[in-house]
Amino acid sequence: MSNLIVKSQVQEVHAFLERMVDQIEGFLNNSTIDTLVREKQGDRAYYEGLFSNIRRLLVYCEEGLDACTTVIQNELFLKGVAEKTLYKVYHYCIEEFFNPRYDLWYEDSRSAYTGKSLIKFRQEAPNSIVQLLNNIEGDFHSVREELEYYETDYRTKMMQSKG
Incomplete structure (x- = not known):
């Protein structure tokens, strides 16, 4: 792939990550476990796990944003570094969104054919x-x-370098 592409x-992913950080951070800054419990009576431990997953996603998005900023601001464009950055954004941010650590929500690939949300919760949320996950889901899907x-290409390159 050419350097310009x-x-x-990297610039598109940078803009995506800025939007995601703003939305996720805005949600976290204005929400608490108590407000969630008042909003919908449910399993407090499940809500705490959801918060944990969302905080983890935010951290990955912030780290990806920082990495993209570094690549963009570097006077000399380093294609290899840029590709590795895109791979890491995919591996951490995108994968964390669709397959979160504690498996409290999951991607229902069948929903893609029905036009419904791909994200399903293990319990009522x-x-x-x-609403937060529905709002950001489309962007995550597009970037994925x-x-x-890069996920496939980077792994292939890593395997070839070991061989």
Whole structure:
């Protein structure tokens, strides 16, 4: 892939991560476990786990944003570094969204054919969390499709360098 294409993708991912950090951080700054319990009576431990997953996703998005900023601001564009950055954004941010650590929500791939949300919760979740994930799901899905190449390409390169 040409340097211009890779650089353009880093810039697009940078903009995506800025939006995600703003939305997720805004949610976390304005929510507590108590507000979630008041919003919808449910399993407090489950809500705490949802918060933990969302905080973890935010950290990964912030780290990805920092890495993209570094690549963009570097006077000399380093294609290899940019590709590795895109791979890491895919591996950490995108994968964490669709397959969170504690498996409190999951991707229902069948929903893609029905036009419904891909994200399903293991238990009933407060509407504010459902709404947050629904709001950012489309962007995560689009970026996943754009970056799948780097996931495959980077792993292939790593395997070849070990051989």
